[in-house]
Amino acid sequence: MEELYKLIPDEYAHVIASRLSTDKLSEIRVRNKMPVRVGYDGMYCFLGKSGLVKTPDGAFIAGESEAENVVMRACERSLYTVTDTIKNGYIAVRGGIRIGVCGSGVGDGEKKIAVKDFSSVNIRLPHEVKGCAATLLGKVLESGGVHNTLIVSPPGAGKTTMLRDLCRLISNRGKNVLLCDEKYEIASVRDGAPMLDVGVCTDVISGRSKSEVFEIGIAAMRPDIVMTDELMFGDISCLSRAVHCGISVVSTVHAKDLDDFLYKHEYKEISDSGIFTRYAVLTDAPNRGVVLFNEKREVIL
Amino acid sequence: MTGKLLMVLICATVGAATGYLVMRAYKRNKTYMESVCAMIAELKRNISYRRDSVLDILNGFETECVQLKKNIAEYSVYAEEKGGRLEISRGFLSASDHAKVKELFGSLGVFDGKSQLDALDTFAVEFDALKRSAVEKSDKYGVLAVKLGFLFGLGVGVLFL
Numbered sequence A: 001m002e003e004l005y006k007l008i009p010d011e012y013a014h015v016i017a018s019r020l021s022t023d024k025l026s027e028i029r030v031r032n033k034m035p036v037r038v039g040y041d042g043m044y045c046f047l048g049k050s051g052l053v054k055t056p057d058g059a060f061i062a063g064e065s066e067a068e069n070v071v072m073r074a075c076e077r078s079l080y081t082v083t084d085t086i087k088n089g090y091i092a093v094r095g096g097i098r099i100g101v102c103g104s105g106v107g108d109g110e111k112k113i114a115v116k117d118f119s120s121v122n123i124r125l126p127h128e129v130k131g132c133a134a135t136l137l138g139k140v141l142e143s144g145g146v147h148n149t150l151i152v153s154p155p156g157a158g159k160t161t162m163l164r165d166l167c168r169l170i171s172n173r174g175k176n177v178l179l180c181d182e183k184y185e186i187a188s189v190r191d192g193a194p195m196l197d198v199g200v201c202t203d204v205i206s207g208r209s210k211s212e213v214f215e216i217g218i219a220a221m222r223p224d225i226v227m228t229d230e231l232m233f234g235d236i237s238c239l240s241r242a243v244h245c246g247i248s249v250v251s252t253v254h255a256k257d258l259d260d261f262l263y264k265h266e267y268k269e270i271s272d273s274g275i276f277t278r279y280a281v282l283t284d285a286p287n288r289g290v291v292l293f294n295e296k297r298e299v300i301l
Numbered sequence B: 001m002t003g004k005l006l007m008v009l010i011c012a013t014v015g016a017a018t019g020y021l022v023m024r025a026y027k028r029n030k031t032y033m034e035s036v037c038a039m040i041a042e043l044k045r046n047i048s049y050r051r052d053s054v055l056d057i058l059n060g061f062e063t064e065c066v067q068l069k070k071n072i073a074e075y076s077v078y079a080e081e082k083g084g085r086l087e088i089s090r091g092f093l094s095a096s097d098h099a100k101v102k103e104l105f106g107s108l109g110v111f112d113g114k115s116q117l118d119a120l121d122t123f124a125v126e127f128d129a130l131k132r133s134a135v136e137k138s139d140k141y142g143v144l145a146v147k148l149g150f151l152f153g154l155g156v157g158v159l160f161l
Helices: A002-007 A010-019 A066-074 A083-087 A134-140 A159-172 A210-221 A236-244 A258-263 A265-273 B002-049 B054-060 B066-080 B095-107 B113-160
Strands: A025-031 A037-040 A043-048 A051-053 A090-092 A098-108 A111-124 A149-153 A177-181 A202-206 A225-228 A248-254 A278-283 A289-294
Touching (some): A083 A090, A134 A159, A134 A289, A258 A278
């Protein structure tokens, strides 16, 4: 939590430290000149001097350049260290914290070259729940191999947490895992070492696109499994290449449920490919849980 | 007679010491400007490739210049404090040199990579000119100041006789 407290004004940090349980805190939304909002225990409230408040009255009002202050603290007053990720809308901070950033884009023709006038930030805290993927493990690992598994979940339901724990468990079973951590949020590598536990046999490539990792990483590291977050339209060719090389793939995708995934146009290529033989569908709070489907879409867990 | 000779000697020594202090001031300025140029070069080198944070680069930068060390420490406080203001002490610097140094520190970390390197290139040119001027002053007038101080002291001593 020290990393979080460095980012936000002392008055917010003091209230969070003294009145809230940090385990339940999932995000802090700071919008310039607006009440500060927090995601806490699966719901949204405002943050005020007395702790959580349900209405904006009594909530902290962010300063007119508070978003920029958070950004500057997040990059240790070195904007050039995060320019590339800011252009993609986020900053990765030590400890796995990810900050979504809104501001005005600066373009040079078609190309976006910078973001200025930061208007709001969403500070998202990672949650390392060791053992949350333990029930899946038996069904994902079978006869010495690993099923190509897709974790399907709406945003904020814990797919990255689940992926990280699955990675840790599989890796600790002696499988060589290549983790593609595009947004530094799965392993949160800093100074060459993961800040979050992703297992003893995991190699992490951070800040590079899936296509690069699948092309370069597979040849260079010869993994048994490649794990990556947030599949998008167009990633299917990388997955197919890996699977044809005999490498298992575990990934995640944004969707409300399995039907939503199967019938979404942008995921059609992925769902039609037949690559995945396990689908772990997560449900959000208040009924958090996981349902596992096989390749025939039958519930097996 | 001995008293008079002693008087002349004291005046000459005081004159030489004053000249030495002037030489030290020139040299201090020269060392400062050389160190700032080295710091800019280190910032450029790192930002071109590793892109460590400004604080990490400055904390890893070694210099023997006491004033620059102090300025780096002041920048560190500013960078680490929430809502702090950048205060760079002037020390022995002239008002214009101090303003330029403050501008340099104030520009660190507020640009994207390419713009930061461009800004550092501009500062490098400006500080290189200041360095050359400081080196010239130190080499040319430093020793001269000691000699002139000595002669001036001697002259004053002789006039006392």
